[in-house]
Amino acid sequence: xxxxxxxxxxxxxxxxxxxxxxxxxxxxxxxxxxxxxxxxxxxxxxxxxxxxxxxxxxxxxxxxxxxxxxxxxxxxxxxxxxxxxxxxxxxxxxxxxxxxxxxxxxxxxxxxxxxxxxxxxxxxxxxxxxxxxxxxxxxxxxxxxxxxxxxxxxxxxxxxxxxxxxxxxxxxxxxxxxxxxxxxxxxxxxxxxxxxxxxxxxxxxxxxxxxxxxxxxxxxxxxxxxxxxxxxxxxxxxxxxxxxxxxxxxxxxxxxxxxxxxxxxxxxxxxxxxxxxxxxxxxxxxxxxxxxxxxxxxxxxxxxxxxxxxxxxxxxxxxxxxxxxxxxxxxxxxxxxxxxxxxxxxxxxxxxxxxxxxxxxxxxxxxxxxxxxxxxxxxxxxxxxxxxxxxxxxxxxxxxxxxxxxxxxxxxxxxxxxxxxxxxxxxxxxxxxxxxxxxxxxxxxxxxxxxxxxxxxxxxxxxxxxxxxxxxxxxxxxxxxxxxxxxxxxxxxxxxxxxx
Numbered sequence: 350x351x352x353x354x355x356x357x358x359x360x361x362x363x364x365x366x367x368x369x370x371x372x373x374x375x376x377x378x379x380x381x382x383x384x385x386x387x388x389x390x391x392x393x394x395x396x397x398x399x400x401x402x403x404x405x406x407x408x409x410x411x412x413x414x415x416x417x418x419x420x421x422x423x424x425x426x427x428x429x430x431x432x433x434x435x436x437x438x439x440x441x442x443x444x445x446x447x448x449x450x451x452x453x454x455x456x457x458x459x460x461x462x463x464x465x466x467x468x469x470x471x472x473x474x475x476x477x478x479x480x481x482x483x484x485x486x487x488x489x490x491x492x493x494x495x496x497x498x499x500x501x502x503x504x505x506x507x508x509x510x511x512x513x514x515x516x517x518x519x520x521x522x523x524x525x526x527x528x529x530x531x532x533x534x535x536x537x538x539x540x541x542x543x544x545x546x547x548x549x550x551x552x553x554x555x556x557x558x559x560x561x562x563x564x565x566x567x568x569x570x571x572x573x574x575x576x577x578x579x580x581x582x583x584x585x586x587x588x589x590x591x592x593x594x595x596x597x598x599x600x601x602x603x604x605x606x607x608x609x610x611x612x613x614x615x616x617x618x619x620x621x622x623x624x625x626x627x628x629x630x631x632x633x634x635x636x637x638x639x640x641x642x643x644x645x646x647x648x649x650x651x652x653x654x655x656x657x658x659x660x661x662x663x664x665x666x667x668x669x670x671x672x673x674x675x676x677x678x679x680x681x682x683x684x685x686x687x688x689x690x691x692x693x694x695x696x697x698x699x700x701x702x703x704x705x706x707x708x709x710x711x712x713x714x715x716x717x718x719x720x721x722x723x724x725x726x727x728x729x730x731x732x733x734x735x736x737x738x739x740x741x742x743x744x745x746x747x748x749x750x751x752x753x754x755x756x757x758x759x760x761x762x763x764x765x766x767x768x769x770x771x772x773x774x775x776x777x778x779x780x781x782x783x784x785x786x787x788x789x790x791x792x793x794x795x796x797x798x799x800x801x802x803x804x805x806x807x808x809x810x811x812x813x814x815x816x817x818x819x820x821x822x823x824x825x826x827x828x829x830x831x832x833x834x835x836x837x838x839x840x841x842x843x844x845x846x847x848x849x
Contacts, residue, residue, distance in 0.1 A: 364675055364707070365675060365676045365677065365678075367702070368675055368676055368694050368699070369676065369688070371702075372694040372695070372698050372699065372702065373688065373691045373692070373694055374691075375694075375695075375698055376691065376693075376694050376695045376698060377691055379695065379698075387475075397454060397455075397456045397457065400454070401452070401454065401456050401468065401559075401560065404450075404451065404452050404468070404559070405452075405525070405527065405533055405559045405560070406533075407449075408448060408450055408527045408557055408559060409527050409531050409532075409533055410531075411448045411449065412424070412448060412527055412528075412529070412530075412531040412557070413531040415446050415448070415835075416530075416531065418446075420834050420835070421446075422444065422445055422446050423445050423446065423834065423835060423836050423837050424445060424446045424447075424448050424529075424557075424835055424836060425439075425441065425442055425445040425446070425447060425448070425553065425836070425837075425842075426447070426448055426449075426450050426553060426557065427442075427447030427448055427449040427450070428449075428450065428470075429442075430442055438700060438848070439842065439847060439848055440847050440848065441837065441841070441842060441847040445837075448557060450469065450470070450557060450559070451470075452468035452469055452470050452559060452560075453468055453470035453471055453472075453475075453497075454467070454468050454471065455467050455468075455471055455475065455476070455479055456468065456560065458479070458480070458483065458485070458565070460483070460485070463485075463564065463565050463566065464522060464562050464563065464564065464565060465480070465485075465487075465562070465563050465565050466560060466561070466562050466563075467498050467560065467561055467563065468498075468559065468560055468561075469497060469498055469499025469502075469558045469559065469560070469561065470497050470498075470499060471497065471498050472494060472495050472496060472497050472498075473490055473491055473492075473493065473494055473495075473496045473497075473501075473661075473662075474494030474495065474662070476490070476498075477490055477658050477661055477662070478658075480565065480568065481568065481657070481658055484567060484568050484569075485565045485566070485567065485568050486565065486566060486567075486568035486657065486661075487520065487563060487564070487565060487566070488510060488514040488520045488564055488565075488566050489506065489508050489510050489511060489514050489515075489516075489517055489520050490508060490510075490661040491506040491507070491508050491517060492508060492661070492662065492663070492664045492665065492669075493662070493664070493665050493668070493696075494662055494665050495695065495696065495697070498561050498563070499558050499561070501517040501518075502517065502518055502521060502524070502548060502549055502558065502561060503548070503549070503550070503551060503552050503553050503558065504550065504552065504802070504803060504804060505517065505518065505549065505550055505757070505802060505803075506518075507719075507721070507746055507748050507769050508746065509601040509602055509603040509615070509617070509746060510600055510601055511746060511747060511748035511749065511769075512593040512594075512596065512599070512602050512747035512748060512749055512766065513596040513599075513600065513749065514749070515748065515749045515750065515751060516549070516748060516750070516757075518548075518549035518550075519751060520563060520564045521549075521561055521562065521563055521564075522537060522562040522563065522564060523535055523536065523537040523540070523545070523561070523562040524536055524537075524544075524545060524548050524558060524560075524561055524562075525558070525559045525560035525561070526544075526548075526555070526556035526557060526558055526559060527556055527557040527559055528555075528556045528830055529556065529830055529831055529832055529834075529835030529836065530830075530831070533559070534556075536548070537562075542754075543754070543822060543825065543826050543829075544826055544830075546753060546754040546755040546822060547754075547755060547756070547822055547823045547826040549755060549756065549757065550755070550756040550757050550803070550818065550839070551756065551823065551839055552803070552839050552842045552843060553836065553842070554827070554832065554836040554837060554838055554839050554841075554842065555823075555826060555827065555830060555832060555836065556830070556836075568619065568657055569619035569620055569621045569657065570619075570620070570621050570622075570656065570657060571619070571620050571621070571623050571627065571654040571655060571656060571657060572600075572601065572617040572618065572619055572620075572654065572655050572656075572657055572660040573617060573618055573620050573623055573625055573652055573653075573654050574601070574615055574616070574617040574652065574653060574654070574655055574660065575615065575616050575617065575650060575651070575652040576613050576614075576615055576642065576645040576648075576650070576651045576652070576653075577613065577614045577615070577616070577650045578611070578612070578613050578614075578645050578646050578647065578648065578649075578650075579611075579612055579613070579614065580610055580611060581610055582609050582610065582728060582731065582732070583728070585604065585606065585612050585614065586727050586728045586731075588614045589602070589604050589614050589727065589745060589747070589768075590724055590727065590766075592614060592616050593724065593747035593766060593768075594766065598616075598618065599616045599617070599618065600617060600618045600619055601615070601616065601617035601618070601660075602614070602615070602616050602617075602746075602747050603615045603744075603745065603746055604744075604745030604746075605639055605642050605643075605742050605743070605744060605745065606731070606741060606742060606743040606745065607643055607646065607741055607742050608741055609731070609732075609735060611646050612646075612743075612745075613642050613643070613645050613646060614745075615642070617660070619657065620654070623654040625652050625653050625654040626653045626654065627653070627654045627655075627656070628653045628654065628655050629655075629656055629659060630655055630659045630660075630663055631656070631658070631659040631662070631666075633685065633686075633689035633690035633692075634682075634685045634686045634689055635666075635685070635689075636680060636685070637666060637667035637670070637672075637673075637679070637680045638663040638664055638666070638667065639664070639667065639669065639670050639742060640667075640680055643742075665693065666689075666692050666693060667679065667680070667692075667693065668693050668696070669744065669771070669773055670742055670773060670774065671717070671773055671774070672692070672693055674715070674774065674775065675694075675699070676692075679692065712783050713783055714775055714776070715774070715775055715776075716738055716740055716772050716773070716774065716775075716776055716781075716783075716787075717772070717773050717805055718771075718772045718773075718787070718790065718801070718802070718805055719769050719770070719771050719772075719801070719802040719804075720734070720769070720770050720772070720790065720794050720799060720800075720801055720802075721748060721750075721767050721768070721769045721770075721794075721799050721800045721801075721802070722767060722768060722770065722794060722797040722798075722799035723765060723766070723767055723768075723797060723798060723799065724747065724766045724767055724768045726797045726799070727745075727768050727770075729797075730768075730770055730793070730797065730799075731743065731770065733790075733793055734770060734772060734790065737778075737781075737786050737789055737790060738772055738776045738778065738781060738786060738790070739776055739777040739778040739781075740772050740773070740774040740775065740776050740777060741774070741777075742773075742774075743770060743771065743772060744769070744770070744771030744773070745768060745769070745770060745771075746768065746769040746771070747766060747767070747768050747769075748766070748767045748768070748769055749764050749765070749766055749767075750764065750765055750766075750767050751764045752764060752765075754822045755819070755822060755823070756818045756819055756820065756823055756839070757800055757818065757819070758819065760798045767799070769802075784808060787808050788808045788809075791807060791808060791809050791813070791817075792813075794817065795809075795813065795816055795817050799817075800817060800818070801817065803839075803843040806843055806844065806845045806848040807843055807844055807845065808844075808845055809844070811840045811844075814839075814840045814844070815840075818839070823839070
């Protein structure tokens with residue numbers, strides 16, 4: 350028993366040995382291979398639209414084959430669960446009919462219409478790399494390079510521009526899907542709006558996403574970012590709310606709390622020229638961004654310029670602050686100079702190589718949750734989460750939720766400002782219990798008329814889940830499209846019983 354506990358302790362606390370010696374080289378090789386494949390694909394003589402049509406038809410053919418097979422089990426995508434950016438690996442794929450979707454190309458950039466059409470597995474890193482030379486960008490670029498467009502729609506995406514432009518879904522123009530009957534359809538606000546509004550947060554339970562049209566906007570060279578420290582919760586709440594409501598002067602708003610009485614609010618705007626110090630934070634030897642932000646605590650209000658793409662992916666190098674628990678010395682100056690260029694290891698590889706013992710330890714002693722509540726509950730929610738979990742740093746991100754149909758919307762007849770409170774790390778309280786505490790947090794979020802991001806799964810009952818998320822339109826669309834035998838409902842894909 351003692352030997353077993355010692356092994357588990359070593360696996361958990363010295364995981365960095367495996368990560369540094371094995372996963373980082375594997376990540377480098379994977380990135381090189383992927384880059385070469387995309388480069389070779391760019392020389393293909395086949396039109397992207399033609400190639401896309403063939404791939405969509407392949408998805409249709411698989412769905413039609415499922416129908417011929419007797420429809421004995423519901424369908425889901427065949428993408429391995431460890432490749433997804435969800436926290437836990439879905440177990441339901443083992444008992445469902447897998448549809449393979451290999452669609453990761455940017456189909457078209459239409460500058461006249463200011464629209465980019467992409468396949469669902471296109472990543473944020475791909476998009477920003479492709480759009481940057483054209484001086485274009487998305488209204489909302491979600492942090493972390495490997496997040497996919499499909500995941501940000503079927504799940505959700507939020508960023509520091511969300512106070513002005515809403516969630517990722519609110520910047521989508523149309524969706525192309527293969528439905529349960531094998532047909533290929535397109536929906537938008539004008540064309541089948543019921544289906545269009547039901548897709549976000551639906552986790553692939555209405556059809557298989559094959560293409561998305563996204564808004565694009567002009568980009569500028571830098572983000573002038575102002576760091577404004579605060580020294581009490583009341584001051585932080587007041588500053589954050591005021592800046593979040595000022596969409597004229599602030600294109601970006603974000604906060605990091607390092608304790609209940611210390612934090613920094615960041616506001617930014619895109620500029621082509623600047624007189625500020627230019628901080629190229631993507632350079633391999635640079636400090637992890639959240640530690641750079643911490644350095645402004647104790648200083649006055651400070652502004653610097655950051656290259657636009659560097660700003661978009663500012664938390665990627667350290668996976669916010671999650672990497673400090675895996676590679677504790679990762680922000681050490683010597684390590685950054687020698688190995689910073691190789692960071693971070695791919696999240697999918699971290700998931701794939703987790704042992705059962707590590708998974709159980711993370712479940713018991715680690716929290717990763719994003720809770721979206723009306724901004725009027727900001728102070729109350731932070732105090733509640735501190736009491737129940739007490740984990741710092743805490744990420745703060747504002748988001749405008751429109752009064753639109755669908756699973757997630759404001760609970761009034763007008764758009765309302767919400768805040769995403771991101772809790773990532775090891776709870777600093779002896780009373781933390783992963784199941785009991787998470788249930789308390791989920792029920793509190795319902796009381797606030799807020800939402801829990803589903804990447805971590807949920808302990809809510811199905812009736813409680815339907816209280817949190819508005820299923821009225823979603824259920825009608827599922828009935829109309831005859832999804833009952835074809836796909837599980839959302840709860841059937843996100844509750845903890847079907848997540849590893």
